Amino acid sequence: MISKNMQVQVQNSSVIRAMFEEGKRLAGIHGVENVFDFSLGNPNVEPPEDVKKAILEIINDDSSMGVHAYMNNSGYEDVRAAIAKSINDKFSTTFTQNNIIMTVGAAGGLNVIFKTLLNPRDEVITFAPFFGEYRSYVKNYEGELVVVSPNTIDFQPNLAEFKEKITPKTKVVIVNSPNNPTGVIYSEETIIKLSEILRDKQKEFGTDIYLVSDEPYRELAYDHAEVPYLSKYYANTIIGYSFSKSLSLPGERIGYLLISDQAADYENIISAANIANRILGFVNAPSLFQRVVAKCLDAKVDLEVYNRNRELLYNGLLSYGYQCIKPEGAFYMFVKSPIENDAEFCSLANKKNILIVPGRAFGCPGYVRIAYCVAYKTIEKALPGFKALIEDVKSEGIHSQFLKA
Amino acid sequence: MISKNMQVQVQNSSVIRAMFEEGKRLAGIHGVENVFDFSLGNPNVEPPEDVKKAILEIINDDSSMGVHAYMNNSGYEDVRAAIAKSINDKFSTTFTQNNIIMTVGAAGGLNVIFKTLLNPRDEVITFAPFFGEYRSYVKNYEGELVVVSPNTIDFQPNLAEFKEKITPKTKVVIVNSPNNPTGVIYSEETIIKLSEILRDKQKEFGTDIYLVSDEPYRELAYDHAEVPYLSKYYANTIIGYSFSKSLSLPGERIGYLLISDQAADYENIISAANIANRILGFVNAPSLFQRVVAKCLDAKVDLEVYNRNRELLYNGLLSYGYQCIKPEGAFYMFVKSPIENDAEFCSLANKKNILIVPGRAFGCPGYVRIAYCVAYKTIEKALPGFKALIEDVKSEGIHSQFLKA
Numbered sequence: 001m002i003s004k005n006m007q008v009q010v011q012n013s014s015v016i017r018a019m020f021e022e023g024k025r026l027a028g029i030h031g032v033e034n035v036f037d038f039s040l041g042n043p044n045v046e047p048p049e050d051v052k053k054a055i056l057e058i059i060n061d062d063s064s065m066g067v068h069a070y071m072n073n074s075g076y077e078d079v080r081a082a083i084a085k086s087i088n089d090k091f092s093t094t095f096t097q098n099n100i101i102m103t104v105g106a107a108g109g110l111n112v113i114f115k116t117l118l119n120p121r122d123e124v125i126t127f128a129p130f131f132g133e134y135r136s137y138v139k140n141y142e143g144e145l146v147v148v149s150p151n152t153i154d155f156q157p158n159l160a161e162f163k164e165k166i167t168p169k170t171k172v173v174i175v176n177s178p179n180n181p182t183g184v185i186y187s188e189e190t191i192i193k194l195s196e197i198l199r200d201k202q203k204e205f206g207t208d209i210y211l212v213s214d215e216p217y218r219e220l221a222y223d224h225a226e227v228p229y230l231s232k233y234y235a236n237t238i239i240g241y242s243f244s245k246s247l248s249l250p251g252e253r254i255g256y257l258l259i260s261d262q263a264a265d266y267e268n269i270i271s272a273a274n275i276a277n278r279i280l281g282f283v284n285a286p287s288l289f290q291r292v293v294a295k296c297l298d299a300k301v302d303l304e305v306y307n308r309n310r311e312l313l314y315n316g317l318l319s320y321g322y323q324c325i326k327p328e329g330a331f332y333m334f335v336k337s338p339i340e341n342d343a344e345f346c347s348l349a350n351k352k353n354i355l356i357v358p359g360r361a362f363g364c365p366g367y368v369r370i371a372y373c374v375a376y377k378t379i380e381k382a383l384p385g386f387k388a389l390i391e392d393v394k395s396e397g398i399h400s401q402f403l404k405a
Numbered sequence: 406m407i408s409k410n411m412q413v414q415v416q417n418s419s420v421i422r423a424m425f426e427e428g429k430r431l432a433g434i435h436g437v438e439n440v441f442d443f444s445l446g447n448p449n450v451e452p453p454e455d456v457k458k459a460i461l462e463i464i465n466d467d468s469s470m471g472v473h474a475y476m477n478n479s480g481y482e483d484v485r486a487a488i489a490k491s492i493n494d495k496f497s498t499t500f501t502q503n504n505i506i507m508t509v510g511a512a513g514g515l516n517v518i519f520k521t522l523l524n525p526r527d528e529v530i531t532f533a534p535f536f537g538e539y540r541s542y543v544k545n546y547e548g549e550l551v552v553v554s555p556n557t558i559d560f561q562p563n564l565a566e567f568k569e570k571i572t573p574k575t576k577v578v579i580v581n582s583p584n585n586p587t588g589v590i591y592s593e594e595t596i597i598k599l600s601e602i603l604r605d606k607q608k609e610f611g612t613d614i615y616l617v618s619d620e621p622y623r624e625l626a627y628d629h630a631e632v633p634y635l636s637k638y639y640a641n642t643i644i645g646y647s648f649s650k651s652l653s654l655p656g657e658r659i660g661y662l663l664i665s666d667q668a669a670d671y672e673n674i675i676s677a678a679n680i681a682n683r684i685l686g687f688v689n690a691p692s693l694f695q696r697v698v699a700k701c702l703d704a705k706v707d708l709e710v711y712n713r714n715r716e717l718l719y720n721g722l723l724s725y726g727y728q729c730i731k732p733e734g735a736f737y738m739f740v741k742s743p744i745e746n747d748a749e750f751c752s753l754a755n756k757k758n759i760l761i762v763p764g765r766a767f768g769c770p771g772y773v774r775i776a777y778c779v780a781y782k783t784i785e786k787a788l789p790g791f792k793a794l795i796e797d798v799k800s801e802g803i804h805s806q807f808l809k810a
Binding site: 001002003004005006007009010013020040042043047051052055056059060067068069070071072104105107108109110111112115116117118119122133136137140141208248249250251252253264265268269271272275276278279280281282283284285286287288289 | 406407408409410411412414415418425445447448452456457460461464472473474475476477509510512513514515516517520521522523524527538541542545546613653654655656657658669670673674676677680681683684685686687688689690691692693694
């Protein structure tokens with residue numbers, strides 16, 4: 001008696017979350033310390049001390065009456081102004097509070113912007129590999145997700161195919177950099193070319209195509225790598241930001257949409273997104289945490305923890321013969337499956353108590369995603385398992401692409 | 406370039422919220438102390454002290470690592486268990502954590518359950534006057550809202566008309582008691598009859614009809630009035646609860662869905678609602694406040710503050726000649742407009758710096774809603790304006806139903 005759409009969803013229930021449950025099951029049998037769960041992007045680094053400090057300051061300040069009350073659906077004006085200023089300082093932009101709508105995380109923000117923009121059958125283009133939830137977010141508003149196939153050389157977007165897939169029905173292009181699942185940062189060269197293609201196609205079709213940048217991993221870039229700020233390259237830009245990873249607050253559901261005032265129909269987008277935030281049932285981003293993040297705009301989790309994990313895992317896997325691009329950001333590694341069938345490889349890994357996610361969940365079969373936002377010790381203890389896995393596969397010789405090569 | 410649906414929404418943008426902005430404008434001109442804003446259900450009573458205590462306990466407890474992390478999309482298991490126990494203690498029910506899904510307020514919960522249940526063109530029945538947002542929530546999932554016209558004698562649901570409006574397409578009936586905007590509590594007699602009608606129609610059509618009870622005002626019942634717990638009267642019951650009013654936390658977006666295990670297709674509803682919570686972009690209810698409400702299940706805002714407001718406003722208005730049912734719960738009064746056109750009456754009130762909402766926003770023209778969750782002083786200072794308003798209308802004599810009567 002549930003809806004037909006949800007019957008399908010229940011059947012195909014998220015591979016990632018299923019893994020999460022499998023992890024709990026294995027932990028029950030083998031003990032949590034002997035299960036190596038790399039399946040979920042749940043940050044293991046504690047929030048910076050500033051978060052606790054901010055909460056205590058706000059809660060203990062008697063003048064903060066009303067901190068739990070309703071406000072404008074777009075969020076507190078002073079919070080939005082503080083965020084705009086922080087962006088301007090970092091990227092030499094000129095945004096104001098009027099460009100910002102506080103949202104229930106980036107997932108809430110993306111739903112708000114898709115509700116705002118999409119008519120049924122409008123097309124949303126994304127580049128494989130991509131965060132699998134985009135499928136559902138687009139489908140919620142009866143849009144069609146159009147997937148550009150992966151460029152497995154360096155995992156930058158495949159721009160030649162992209163150009164061919166833009167049609168008069170293309171309403172949105174969504175990008176995610178640093179990328180989940182590859183950890184790749186889309187280069188400035190990529191962004192410039194992608195913007196040029198979009199401008200050309202807008203002219204050709206007489207349409208507006210919005211570039212939505214999903215940026216929960218912006219602050220997680222290693223070796224001081226730069227993540228281009230897309231509004232500087234393309235007018236029709238909307239940014240979906242989240243504090244889930246930069247401040248390790250994923251459970252608190254706090255982020256924002258930034259809508260460039262250079263974007264076509266800007267005023268209506270702002271009005272509609274404000275209403276969409278309300279009628280989708282978010283109403284507003286959680287109020288205490290709006291105030292908390294405004295006090296923590298210069299804070300950031302200790303990136304070195306993730307960086308050490310990255311080095312340990314990357315060097316380990318490479319030494320065993322795995323193939324992988326070294327991630328420049330986020331906390332994921334996207335590794336070529338040593339056998340053709342990525343789902344089968346994940347099942348083999350399960351038998352060694354290692355939980356990883358098949359690349360097909362991200363539109364890129366033949367690879368697996370390893371989320372290394374875990375304890376250093378977990379990686380140390382799991383590495384022998386990874387070593388044994390590839391050795392097993394090689395010795396059996398079946399399906400092995402290494403032996404074929 | 407925004408979607409066609411949202412173009413309509415922007416045009417018809419919520420009357421209530423527009424009032425909110427109008428209030429800010431008038432306050433800018435006349436000073437905030439001279440504008441009497443009765444337009445919004447934003448609680449003016451501070452949260453109970455237990456809320457602050459709970460936040461400090463959780464934040465200062467070093468063992469509460471991970472309090473800001475992701476958890477199961479349905480929420481923390483121990484929080485859900487504590488809520489189930491609290492309900493069982495109060496209502497002699499036998500629920501467990503498996504009946505509960507934590508949600509982003511009741512608005513989030515209603516969106517989750519409509520997403521879970523509704524196929525396009527499924528019908529959702531509600532009773533006028535009703536919370537206007539139901540229109541949008543139902544439309545989000547392409548359902549059709551069917552409105553039963555108001556019974557203006559005592560504002561209990563019009564059950565004769567209800568019976569006629571149930572069809573094989575009826576999937577959900579949504580009720581809201583204590584009611585926004587009338588403050589009326591649907592009586593046990595009403596609930597028993599309504600349940601009988603539903604059971605008969607289910608049998609007649611061979612369908613399942615879910616009764617969704619929207620209960621943000623459950624704890625706000627005056628004079629120890631009882632609010633029937635609907636799962637005890639009807640098997641296919643789903644309850645949408647919010648802590649927004651019971652603990653004065655509307656900005657924090659915290660509530661839950663309770664799905665009775667007596668409901669048809671219970672297992673699938675739970676699975677689908679869990680997924681809907683995720684894919685709609687809520688992901689999970691805000692994590693810190695899940696823990697906070699679990700520590701405050703016996704706490705409640707000081708109802709006497711609202712009660713004093715209720716008495717002052719009700720007695721004042723009656724003495725001036727207004728007609729109104731005395732509210733039994735919530736913090737709204739639904740007053741008969743002294744002129745036929747409720748929107749015109751609200752405009753007249755605006756000129757006296759009084760902000761109230763026309764009944765047509767709740768599917769019941771000819772009435773106005775006064776939200777009395779304001780300072781006692783605000784009511785005291787506004788009463789002369791209400792008196793002058795009805796006197797003006799009577800002396801002018803135009804459209805006055807009092808003179809016609």
